[in-house]
Amino acid sequence: MKKEAVNRFGNKCFFMNNYFLIIVITSLEDLKDYNPSYALVKFGFDRAKEELDKCVMLCSNCHRITLYGDKKMVKNMKGDC
Numbered sequence: 639m640k641k642e643a644v645n646r647f648g649n650k651c652f653f654m655n656n657y658f659l660i661i662v663i664t665s666l667e668d669l670k671d672y673n674p675s676y677a678l679v680k681f682g683f684d685r686a687k688e689e690l691d692k693c694v695m696l697c698s699n700c701h702r703i704t705l706y707g708d709k710k711m712v713k714n715m716k717g718d719c
Contacts, residue, residue, distance in 0.1 A: 640675075643663055644663075647694065660698040661698070662698060664693055672685075677689045
């Protein structure tokens with residue numbers, strides 16, 4: 639599932655548009671109902687794909703910025719990429 643998810647997002651950070659070894663799949667606006675991994679186990683592959691559609695892939699640095707950083711910066715980055 640993880641390999642398919644990484645391929646689905648082009649194996650690139652949403653903001654940096656570059657390849658990174660450490661990636662996180664997350665929702666920028668908290669739109670997902672379930673963690674995609676949980677949805678896969680609990681409901682099956684189709685539901686996990688629905689949850690992935692609400693997510694983006696980030697490098698670990700961008701994930702830290704979105705999680706702990708300035709929300710205005712995240713919106714600006716999202717618009718620029």
